Amino acid sequence: MNPEGSKSFDNKTDTAGKDVLVRHVYSIEAENFSSAGEVSRRTKNLLKQLGVDGELVRKAAIACYEAEMNLVIHSWGGRLIFQVTPDKIQIITEDTGPGIPNIELAMKEGYSTASEQAREMGFGAGMGLPNIKRCASYINIQSKVGQGTTLEITFQI
Ligand SMILES: Nc1ncnc2c1ncn2[C@@H]1O[C@H](COP(=O)(O)OP(=O)(O)OP(=O)(O)O)[C@@H](O)[C@H]1O
Numbered sequence: 621m622n623p624e625g626s627k628s629f630d631n632k633t634d635t636a637g638k639d640v641l642v643r644h645v646y647s648i649e650a651e652n653f654s655s656a657g658e659v660s661r662r663t664k665n666l667l668k669q670l671g672v673d674g675e676l677v678r679k680a681a682i683a684c685y686e687a688e689m690n691l692v693i694h695s696w697g698g699r700l701i702f703q704v705t706p707d708k709i710q711i712i713t714e715d716t717g718p719g720i721p722n723i724e725l726a727m728k729e730g731y732s733t734a735s736e737q738a739r740e741m742g743f744g745a746g747m748g749l750p751n752i753k754r755c756a757s758y759i760n761i762q763s764k765v766g767q768g769t770t771l772e773i774t775f776q777i
């Protein structure tokens with residue numbers, strides 16, 4: 621996570637024309653385990669400050685953490701966009717990387733291609749994506765092998 625890469629915009633609208641109350645863009649470095657988890661910590665604090673319901677804050681923080689770690693572990697780097705409109709919270713990750721050849725398989729509990737190094741650090745249970753799906757209202761994954769992956773996580777407020 622690069623703190624300089626965090627920007628905040630006000631008075632913008634999202635693709636559906638809704639007012640964007642909060643928008644932060646964080647860069648995420650591949651294999652940078654020292655600052656891993658920082659983006660989800662900040663996101664959690666922001667949601668608390670906005671007065672979002674505790675259970676929703678908890679779910680969004682879990683999903684954000686799993687999405688953030690997937691970029692650290694599996695991608696070559698990318699960014700995480702955290703956006704709040706009056707009716708939804710969105711966490712979007714965009715990375716360059718190997719991509720996901722079989723999304724259906726990647727969504728299965730226990731499926732993981734995590735490296736030995738990541739496993740030694742306690743990652744690689746293959747539970748991140750299934751957890752994100754469970755927490756969110758809906759998710760959308762787009763991936764191109766050898767190019768990268770976009771994950772869009774939406775929480776209806
Ligand atoms: N951004 C990504 N780029 C490339 N592959 C990914 C990405 N995110 C997930 N994957 C693939 O999907 C698999 C399943 O992801 P998931 O988050 O469920 O498990 P994991 O990251 O391997 O382990 P855990 O999240 O439990 O630590 C990964 O092992 C990897 O093969």
Ligand SMILES: [Mg+2]
Pocket residue numbers: 686689690747748749
């Ligand atoms: Mg994961």
